[in-house]
Amino acid sequence: xxxxxxxxxxxxxxxxxxxxxxxxxxxxxxxxxxxxxxxxxxxxxxxxxxxxxxxxxxxxxxxxxxxxxxxxxxxxxxxxxxxxxxxxxxxxxxxxxxxxxxxxxxxxxxxxxxxxxxxxxxxxxxxxxxxxxxxxxxxxxxxxxxxxxxxxxxxxxxxxxxxxxxxxxxxxxxxxxxxxxxxxxxxxxxxxxxxxxxxxxxxxxxxxxxxxxxxxxxxxxxxxxxxxxxxxxxxxxxxxxxxxxxxxxxxxxxxxxxxxxxxxxxxxxxxxxxxxxxxxxxxxxxxxxxxxxxxxxxxxxxxxxxxxxxxxxxxxxxxxxxxxxxxxxxxxxxxxxxxxxxxxxxxxxxxxxxxxxxxxxxxxxxxxxxxxxxxxxxxxxxxxxxxxxxxxxxxxxxxxxxxxxxxxxxxxxxxxxxxxxxxxxxxxxxxxxxxxx
Amino acid sequence: xxxxxxxxxxxxxxxxxxxxxxxxxxxxxxxxxxxxxxxxxxxxxxxxxxxxxxxxxxxxxxxxxxxxxxxxxxxxxxxxxxxxxxxxxxxxxxxxxxxxxxxxxxxxxxxxxxxxxxxxxxxxxxxxxxxxxxxxxxxxxxxxxxxxxxxxxxxxxxxxxxxxxxxxxxxxxxxxxxxxxxxxxxxxxxxxxxxxxxxxxxxxxxxxxxxxxxxxxxxxxxxxxxxxxxxxxxxxxxxxxxxxxxxxxxxxxxxxxxxxxxxxxxxxxxxxxxxxxxxxxxxxxxxxxxxxxxxxxxxxxxxxxxxxxxxxxxxxxxxxxxxxxxxxxxxxxxxxxxxxxxxxxxxxxxxxxxxxxxxxxxxxxxxxxxxxxxxxxxxxxxxxxxxxxxxxxxxxxxxxxxxxxxxxxxxxxxxxxxxxxxxxxxxxxxxxxxxxx
Numbered sequence: 075x076x077x078x079x080x081x082x083x084x085x086x087x088x089x090x091x092x093x094x095x096x097x098x099x100x101x102x103x104x105x106x107x108x109x110x111x112x113x114x115x116x117x118x119x120x121x122x123x124x125x126x127x128x129x130x131x132x133x134x135x136x137x138x139x140x141x142x143x144x145x146x147x148x149x150x151x152x153x154x155x156x157x158x159x160x161x162x163x164x165x166x167x168x169x170x171x172x173x174x175x176x177x178x179x180x181x182x183x184x185x186x187x188x189x190x191x192x193x194x195x196x197x198x199x200x201x202x203x204x205x206x207x208x209x210x211x212x213x214x215x216x217x218x219x220x221x222x223x224x225x226x227x228x229x230x231x232x233x234x235x236x237x238x239x240x241x242x243x244x245x246x247x248x249x250x251x252x253x254x255x256x257x258x259x260x261x262x263x264x265x266x267x268x269x270x271x272x273x274x275x276x277x278x279x280x281x282x283x284x285x286x287x288x289x290x291x292x293x294x295x296x297x298x299x300x301x302x303x304x305x306x307x308x309x310x311x312x313x314x315x316x317x318x319x320x321x322x323x324x325x326x327x328x329x330x331x332x333x334x335x336x337x338x339x340x341x342x343x344x345x346x347x348x349x350x351x352x353x354x355x356x357x358x359x360x361x362x363x364x365x366x367x368x369x370x371x372x373x374x375x376x377x378x379x380x381x382x383x384x385x386x387x388x389x390x391x392x393x394x395x396x397x398x399x400x401x402x403x404x405x406x407x408x409x410x411x412x413x414x415x416x417x418x419x420x421x422x423x424x425x426x427x428x429x430x431x432x433x434x435x436x437x438x439x440x441x442x443x444x445x446x447x448x449x450x451x452x453x454x455x456x457x458x459x460x461x462x463x464x465x466x467x468x469x470x471x472x473x474x475x476x477x478x479x480x481x482x483x484x485x486x487x488x489x490x491x492x493x494x495x496x497x498x499x500x501x502x503x504x505x506x507x508x509x510x511x
Numbered sequence: 512x513x514x515x516x517x518x519x520x521x522x523x524x525x526x527x528x529x530x531x532x533x534x535x536x537x538x539x540x541x542x543x544x545x546x547x548x549x550x551x552x553x554x555x556x557x558x559x560x561x562x563x564x565x566x567x568x569x570x571x572x573x574x575x576x577x578x579x580x581x582x583x584x585x586x587x588x589x590x591x592x593x594x595x596x597x598x599x600x601x602x603x604x605x606x607x608x609x610x611x612x613x614x615x616x617x618x619x620x621x622x623x624x625x626x627x628x629x630x631x632x633x634x635x636x637x638x639x640x641x642x643x644x645x646x647x648x649x650x651x652x653x654x655x656x657x658x659x660x661x662x663x664x665x666x667x668x669x670x671x672x673x674x675x676x677x678x679x680x681x682x683x684x685x686x687x688x689x690x691x692x693x694x695x696x697x698x699x700x701x702x703x704x705x706x707x708x709x710x711x712x713x714x715x716x717x718x719x720x721x722x723x724x725x726x727x728x729x730x731x732x733x734x735x736x737x738x739x740x741x742x743x744x745x746x747x748x749x750x751x752x753x754x755x756x757x758x759x760x761x762x763x764x765x766x767x768x769x770x771x772x773x774x775x776x777x778x779x780x781x782x783x784x785x786x787x788x789x790x791x792x793x794x795x796x797x798x799x800x801x802x803x804x805x806x807x808x809x810x811x812x813x814x815x816x817x818x819x820x821x822x823x824x825x826x827x828x829x830x831x832x833x834x835x836x837x838x839x840x841x842x843x844x845x846x847x848x849x850x851x852x853x854x855x856x857x858x859x860x861x862x863x864x865x866x867x868x869x870x871x872x873x874x875x876x877x878x879x880x881x882x883x884x885x886x887x888x889x890x891x892x893x894x895x896x897x898x899x900x901x902x903x904x905x906x907x908x909x910x911x912x913x914x915x916x917x918x919x920x921x922x923x924x925x926x927x928x929x930x931x932x933x934x935x936x937x938x939x940x941x942x943x944x945x946x947x948x
């Protein structure tokens with residue numbers, strides 16, 4: 075009976091068959107230890123020469139790292155094994171014997187070497203674990219949104235202009251105007267938010283979740299040029315309600331990862347104690363309070379400055395729960411954010427900072443819903459109102475108070491997996507100097 | 512108590528509050544009928560002038576199409592109403608009174624007008640219904656894959672080369688080589704399949720689901736330049752097993768849409784009888800059989816030709832279940848498809864054609880898993896092996912039989928919703944001549 079390693083605990087004492095790869099092996103000459111993986115888990119298969127035919131033993135001795143195999147054996151409980159079981163080997167079949175020299179060995183490799191061999195590096199248990207945690211975060215996000223009335227609404231990647239008017243956009247020729255010869259320019263989206271705002275006027279609540287692109291000449295450990303972003307937007311939700319949604323979503327994600335990915339977190343050496351503390355209520359502090367606190371700790375941040383990465387790190391080290399950092403100076407924020415009626419120099423926005431120095435994982439705000447005010451904001455930000463006509467029109471016909479936020483998937487993966495650099499959090503990372511493999 | 516229209520059946524006899532939009536209205540001078548929607552559903556609110564203050568009545572009379580409102584009233588059963596209920600109005604508050612002249616009225620609009628006003632058109636009940644069916648298809652896809660051991664694996668959009676070596680790619684400058692001045696070219700992915708094949712060597716089974724791009728100069732009703740594709744790939748699955756997975760997935764999607772989207776399908780005027788017939792086992796015919804059949808029906812298709820859209824339509828009209836069209840001539844198919852050992856001029860591939868003339872919704876195949884053969888195929892297809900080095904390397908270290916397939920989301924939405932053109936199946940369609948709004 076062919077099963078997966080993940081089902082092995084149901085078959086104690088039975089003979090079963092597994093199909094997968096030999097990720098390591100050693101032999102005493104009489105006993106052969108085959109380290110087996112199949113994508114669902116890892117298990118050791120122990121073969122005794124005395125129990126096998128000569129041909130079978132020769133197959134074992136011909137195996138090299140990453141050869142593909144079919145193994146059969148009897149499931150034995152073994153308290154020393156990671157899953158609590160190992161196989162008493164009965165049969166081996168080699169599907170394909172890999173040559174000597176599998177590029178990724180036990181020695182330490184530098185990041186460039188590993189990224190050049192990303193197609194192989196993905197097979198390492200650490201990378202397998204990261205991909206499974208990533209999948210769990212995605213799954214929990216879909217589940218939570220659907221349980222809470224949000225509809226998936228796929229916003230476009232090819233756009234005629236930028237969302238926030240920045241210049242960090244990848245540009246390309248769309249189709250040439252027939253006859254004219256001049257090509258239309260298209261830009262890769264940095265966010266689907268503005269389109270999502272149109273969506274909620276139909277659907278009430280909506281989210282998107284897809285790749286976005288930033289042509290930033292930035293080489294930090296928190297930046298990719300292509301990454302996955304989830305944007306959510308809800309009608310009739312104001313600033314406080316917006317943060318309540320973010321808090322509930324993040325709590326759910328963290329709880330689900332703790333519930334379903336204990337093995338993966340262990341593989342990654344992730345201390346789960348800080349994750350257990352991620353519970354509502356999160357910390358709330360205003361930008362004004364944060365600046366005062368940071369200056370007290372020696373930061374040279376100005377009263378109306380955005381927080382730098384170092385400031386974020388410093389701040390998150392003061393608390394063991396995520397921090398809602400609210401009401402930034404409007405001058406450093408986007409045109410569409412609604413101002414705080416108590417202090418119109420500030421926005422009804424929030425960042426959400428993850429603990430342990432991980433910093434910003436979410437940015438959100440209530441959106442300006444008044445037509446005249448929004449037109450004025452476009453002018454203040456020196457943005458051409460023409461490409462935003464459809465967007466401001468949403469405020470002419472049935473404008474409602476509404477809010478939204480976006481999370482960067484890779485930053486959440488890095489946080490929950492305890493990774494230093496986001497380059498490991500996505501299957502094939504794209505960086506300023508890396509477009510391959 | 513503020514609720515959603517979707518919950519109204521739980522509150523018969525109670526006074527409730529709803530927040531949303533007035534999508535239509537009429538008044539007899541004494542009775543005001545407000546057609547209300549909130550994203551979760553639609554309900555009529557009936558106000559009597561005799562029960563209201565002068566101020567409240569004046570608010571009702573000031574309403575225009577798509578004004579945003581808060582309504583309160585008592586839930587009454589009404590068998591004539593679509594949801595079986597209406598509200599006896601008690602209170603009205605206008606959040607924002609829309610001006611006269613909401614662009615989308617009751618008269619017929621042409622497709623260009625509607626697409627120019629896509630941000631408003633999305634509010635039409637038909638478009639709302641399409642977006643909800645789309646969401647259901649997405650949700651069922653995620654659910655089915657997770658229940659069957661597939662891990663979400665986000666393949667890259669920015670790629671250094673094309674998957675299948677075609678020239679229908681959007682090209683852009685990546686970052687300039689520092690000092691050199693010559694920019695690296697990047698291309699937008701048409702499929703994530705090759706990357707997914709690397710993923711399953713770690714994870715066993717994986718799927719991606721994201722936007723892909725084709726710079727095809729094609730203006731048919733089945734083509735978009737940006738559309739959402741789901742690719743799935745599984746280790747140790749061969750041609751027959753691959754089709755079994757496709758069949759199970761499509762059956763699940765159709766059953767879920769029938770179960771959860773009856774109201775939406777009714778709004779769309781979709782005859783559900785043909786959808787009820789979508790059950791296993793699907794029809795299987797080989798390309799060779801299909802060509803013979805088509806020629807018998809008058810098509811001029813050649814023995815070794817790919818099927819055209821008209822051929823597909825003709826064929827699907829012969830059956831009331833989806834059709835697996837198997838074993839195409841290798842000459843018209845991609846380099847990575849494994850050949851049929853019974854007839855090496857043909858591939859172990861399949862298309863899946865949806866009934867009622869909808870045609871191809873899935874393409875899949877077993878993949879060539881032998882290193883030497885794959886290298887030869889690259890040559891036969893005149894492809895530079897250099898950018899595929901990492902891909903063929905997957906056959907050197909632990910190659911296993913494996914198969915996969917991809918579905919085009921918009922074509923499935925069009926089929927299940929009974930739509931003629933895919934342009935209505937995505938929030939903001941991108942066509943050769945359309946990049947806005």
